[in-house]
Amino acid sequence: xxxQLGCFETGIPIExxxxxxxxxxxxxxxxxxxxxxxxxxxxxxxxxxxxxxxLISTVPAYTTLTVxxxxxxxxxxxxxxxxxxxxxxxxxNKIAQIKREKSKVIADNVVIPVxxxxxxGWDLSIVARTNKLTxxxxxxxxxxxxxxxxxxxxVPGFAYMGGMDTRLSTPRKEVPNAKIPAGSVGIAGNxxxxxxxxxxxxxxxxxxxxxxxxxxxxxxxSLLKGGDLVTFKAIGIDEFNACAEL
Amino acid sequence: MSMKISIIKPGLLSTVxxxxxxxxxxxxxxxSGAMDELAHxxxxxAVGNDDNDATxxxxxxxxxFKAETDILVAYSGDGAFLFYNDQVMPAEKPLxxxxxxxxxxxxxxxxxxxxxxxxxxxxVPDVMESKSTYLTADFGGFKGRILQKADVLIGGTTISxxxxxxxxxxxxxxLTYPNWRISRESLLPxxxxxxxxxxxxxxxWFDAASxxxxxxxxxxxxxxxxxxxYHLSGKPLVRKVKKELLSTAVTPGIIQVTGSGxxxxxxxxxxxxxxxxxxxxxxxxxxxLCAQLKPGxxxxxxxxxxxxxxxxxxxxxxxxSLITTAISLKYIKT
Numbered sequence: 001x002x003x004q005l006g007c008f009e010t011g012i013p014i015e016x017x018x019x020x021x022x023x024x025x026x027x028x029x030x031x032x033x034x035x036x037x038x039x040x041x042x043x044x045x046x047x048x049x050x051x052x053x054x055l056i057s058t059v060p061a062y063t064t065l066t067v068x069x070x071x072x073x074x075x076x077x078x079x080x081x082x083x084x085x086x087x088x089x090x091x092x093n094k095i096a097q098i099k100r101e102k103s104k105v106i107a108d109n110v111v112i113p114v115x116x117x118x119x120x121g122w123d124l125s126i127v128a129r130t131n132k133l134t135x136x137x138x139x140x141x142x143x144x145x146x147x148x149x150x151x152x153x154x155v156p157g158f159a160y161m162g163g164m165d166t167r168l169s170t171p172r173k174e175v176p177n178a179k180i181p182a183g184s185v186g187i188a189g190n191x192x193x194x195x196x197x198x199x200x201x202x203x204x205x206x207x208x209x210x211x212x213x214x215x216x217x218x219x220x221x222s223l224l225k226g227g228d229l230v231t232f233k234a235i236g237i238d239e240f241n242a243c244a245e246l
Numbered sequence: 247m248s249m250k251i252s253i254i255k256p257g258l259l260s261t262v263x264x265x266x267x268x269x270x271x272x273x274x275x276x277x278s279g280a281m282d283e284l285a286h287x288x289x290x291x292a293v294g295n296d297d298n299d300a301t302x303x304x305x306x307x308x309x310x311f312k313a314e315t316d317i318l319v320a321y322s323g324d325g326a327f328l329f330y331n332d333q334v335m336p337a338e339k340p341l342x343x344x345x346x347x348x349x350x351x352x353x354x355x356x357x358x359x360x361x362x363x364x365x366x367x368x369x370v371p372d373v374m375e376s377k378s379t380y381l382t383a384d385f386g387g388f389k390g391r392i393l394q395k396a397d398v399l400i401g402g403t404t405i406s407x408x409x410x411x412x413x414x415x416x417x418x419x420x421l422t423y424p425n426w427r428i429s430r431e432s433l434l435p436x437x438x439x440x441x442x443x444x445x446x447x448x449x450x451w452f453d454a455a456s457x458x459x460x461x462x463x464x465x466x467x468x469x470x471x472x473x474x475x476y477h478l479s480g481k482p483l484v485r486k487v488k489k490e491l492l493s494t495a496v497t498p499g500i501i502q503v504t505g506s507g508x509x510x511x512x513x514x515x516x517x518x519x520x521x522x523x524x525x526x527x528x529x530x531x532x533x534x535l536c537a538q539l540k541p542g543x544x545x546x547x548x549x550x551x552x553x554x555x556x557x558x559x560x561x562x563x564x565x566x567s568l569i570t571t572a573i574s575l576k577y578i579k580t
Contacts, residue, residue, distance in 0.1 A: 017447045019495065019496075021552075021555055021556050025447070056269065061495055071556065071563075153274050154517055154519065156275045221270065222274070
């Protein structure tokens with residue numbers, strides 16, 4: 001790669017390290033940032049459109065993109081290099097020099113209905129108290145914002161979303177809950193997220209969505225993907241029960 | 247006609263697994279799959295299957311099943327021995343049992359997990375391109391759950407030419423098994439408590455004494471160990487860099503260091519992303535050894551380079567493909 005031009009001529013250099021015999025990770029930066037998310041999303045799309053022989057799948061995260069491959073196919077490929085790391089790196093550095101296109105997969109705008117009743121949002125009072133707000137103000141601020149999905153991680157379909165109004169920032173619980181119900185909407189630090197299935201968890205739970213965030217029968221099982229834009233819409237308990245997806 | 251078994255006693259934790267689910271990692275769907283890929287693959291090879299065909303992963307022994315039809319199976323692993331007609335059946339060999347046979351899994355002190363392959367592979371639906379069970383989200387494998395008493399499992403209807411020929415030979419000669427077997431021992435290192443590792447990206451976050459300690463002290467597998475990962479007890483590691491690691495992709499074999507300095511080896515059902523610094527990863531060829539560790543076992547780590555780890559991996563794959571070739575040559579006329 002031309003060091004000065006950086007990835008896609010943005011001036012941002014990429015660094016690659018080996019994660020295992022079957023994977024390498026590309027580091028694009030060091031902090032959570034919307035521009036970096038765009039860069040990673042575009043790089044991911046370009047790589048998937050221009051795969052190397054042996055590419056299996058990719059995992060975007062806050063500042064990284066991890067690339068999984070079959071070492072046997074990579075070694076048989078004519079990419080330059082003696083070992084898989086060199087061969088895969090050579091391809092990734094080539095991708096970084098392609099003229100950047102707008103992502104073919106356009107980020108979706110997704111509206112998520114949430115019931116903020118006390119029965120579901122049992123930590124609403126903690127978020128309110130921490131930030132010296134009323135519970136209604138917490139709901140108003142949470143539904144007013146637009147959130148960006150940085151990555152899917154933790155459990156299938158769990159979206160880490162940034163862009164939350166800092167007036168709602170609340171640290172995660174010191175002792176995690178043993179069971180957080182599927183659909184629970186939570187806050188941790190300056191992020192918001194939704195538990196797709198019942199798991200233990202340490203986020204402050206402020207409500208619940210009736211939507212199924214992860215469903216193996218869909219072609220894209222996870223409702224959300226990296227880069228999507230999300231807004232929340234407050235609904236009452238009747239409407240929650242009517243959307244009987246769960 | 248499909249081969250069929252029914253579960254008499256399911257054992258502690260029995261699930262259907264293949265070589266895992268790699269195409270949905272970006273949606274945080276874990277790899278899952280057989281913990282001991284080597285034993286899983288050898289069981290498959292011994293019955294003439296593809297390596298990725300589904301097997302049953304048994305945890306420890308105390309399980310039994312009945313052949314509802316004539317069956318051609320093979321097993322491999324260290325959690326149990328197959329026991330039939332008052333005899334221990336040899337591992338890594340095709341085994342023919344007539345309809346009505348009752349087969350038990352009896353205690354093997356060495357390890358934890360045993361894989362049972364059937365000719366044609368266990369026939370369960372593909373979920374996201376894999377037959378592996380992921381219990382946390384109740385999908386994959388046999389109805390997304392652990393096997394229970396009275397479950398009936400069937401083998402795939404498409405049986406390879408090698409499987410057909412093995413079956414013919416055993417029936418024709420009234421044998422339970424042939425005189426050949428795959429040598430699993432020759433693929434495993436002698437010192438099984440020595441786990442080779444490649445140092446990780448955050449190695450520089452630890453002080454020198456901790457790195458030396460990691461590579462010289464021994465660690466004990468503690469009770470908090472399951473298909474997601476193994477907690478190790480031993481001397482806690484000290485970090486010199488206190489910054490937070492932003493969550494990034496992790497994969498089975500990675501050794502994370504928690505906030506209190508304890509080690510966790512990530513295993514098959516591990517999360518797809520994690521925020522703990524990675525001090526090392528277990529060489530892919532030694533991960534099957536980890537899959538057989540049980541609470542109380544002691545291990546130590548020795549460092550190899552990433553190039554060595556890759557070379558060992560490629561050699562292992564070469565050896566494994568030679569096994570398949572040898573079985574094909576024996577049974578398939580060309």
